[in-house]
Amino acid sequence: MTASSAAPAEPLLSLRDVRVTFRTADGLITPVDGVSFDIARGETLALVGESGCGKSLTALTILRLIDAPGRIAPGSRILFDGRDVMTLGDRDLRAIRGRQAAMIFQEPMTALNPVYSAGAQIAEVVRTHTGASRSEAWNKAVAMLGAVGIPSPEIRAKQYPHQLSGGMRQRVMIAMALVMNPSLLIADEPTTALDVTIQAQLLDLLRDAQQARGASMLLITHDLGVVAESAQRVAVMYAGQIVEEAPVVALFAAPQHPYTQGLMAAMPRAGTRRERLTTIPGTVPPPGAWPAACRFADRCTFAWSRCTTEAPPLHQLGDGRTSRCHLVEEPARRSAAQGARAMA
């Protein structure tokens, strides 16, 4: 893999100022509010954040899977493989879904249709996108189940989701996503619902499959351990916005945004003994209840008056790094803040 910053080629996926709005009884809310990022060919971008920060909705916008009462606001731009997703017709959009970009969902028990066998669900994807006959599609499904590491795929293909273990169900989902060799995989918390031992296996499987195909991946997770293992770049989301973006090594070495720092501090580490895990006080406020200026201000240990009066812009820090925090402009406070952090 080449470093993303050195690749001048056009990115495979490019989101610019993407907004998702929902009409609710209390008025219009904007759970995704101006998200922009690029994913280069062959690259994995991790999108990190707590529940409710808008990361899954962001993923759904890429294939325009937001349904009423939600909608992708006009002015949002989504370019996939040189095509403007926002202006694609339904038929062209469906041709991309599953064929050029495929999603893997968090909970395979509910994402697989309970009334069809594993093989039938994979074969359906093949038949949707190609003129393959039933038996060709079925054979391809069986081969795919074998390729994602399911033993005796001929037998498993005939089984229904409830007859498979959680890990196997997720392998079936992965097989459905991979069967058309898409150039982009969108994995929404693909291992969250699984046992820890199986998580690592499936992450390896995803990474190997992605690398073998030269595909790009958008990996949505709240688990920084998963990020370190699988991604080249990380975008951290908070309350509908990206608050920090960085190459993965740089982010772990020196997180810039206080929220990212909080996430890192909250991560349990092997080899260190701590009485209690650190937490970030409070929870992500729901859309509609976001602070007017900096959205993290009320949970931030470093917040001062400016943070509640002026919204911080997304500062460019060079080397592909960004941070949405006033500390960037106030080096003195910044070092004081980091000193305090080191003492803690």
Next chain:
Amino acid sequence: MTRPHATAGDWATIVHRLRADRRTLLAIGTLLGMIVLVLVGPLLAAYQPYEQLDITNLVHARPSARHLLGTDAFSRDVLSRVLSGGRISLVVAMSAVFLEALVGVAWGLAAGLAGGWTDTVMMRGVDAGLSVPRVLLLLAILAAVPMVPVWALVVILGLTGWFGIARLVRNEIRSIRRADFVLAAQSLGASPLRVALSHLLPQVSGPVLVAATLAVGQVIVLEAGLSFLGIGVQPPQASWGNIIGDGTEFIASAPWVSLAPGCCLVVVVIAVSALGDGLRDALAPRQLPRT
């Protein structure tokens, strides 16, 4: 031991549960027996159902070896009439319910998928349909259309009975149309039609099957009632309802005429509703298993 959730696709589990349920097995056996009887019986019967055997000497003959269920006021063999009438009653009921299910599923699916104003308007239509007592509606229609042929009776019964199924399907669709597997299917390129027919429809097949089974019992009784009143199946064509009607005049002197079709009616309706209950138990994933 936890029981897996049964779904319409998982026939092995459903059949397994049905086989363990003696009440349902008995109901299935009774119904199959009755169906075979009314289909094959008329072919084997010694007399034609309309045949007036001997209008002077054989009126209201008691049940005997020659006439197992006796004869009626026109000297017709009651057994032959009950078998032939049963065929009509069952065929009318099943066809009408098939029509009910067809219209109800299509209407409910369309409303559930459309949502918004379309859904509201379509479901207010269903509410209107449900608010009119079906018997009154049928009486009004059949009083206006005298001597209705059997196929038209089927259509009229079918078109007055689909409201409940439409509501059932619509509610079911509303609750699953944003299910993860629907989103997953869409994310993999499935068209709206494909999502509707091969992802949503199979999910409602279980509840619809149960509702339709119970509806068969209802329609058998309705048809019998209408035929009893003389506005359903028209004589000389026999149906259980009009045979009972024929017999009431002479209920004291020749009770067998009404009794035979009446008993058949009761047995079939009980069996049908037992089957409906059994299917519901076998299909319902949300209920705790009976121990």
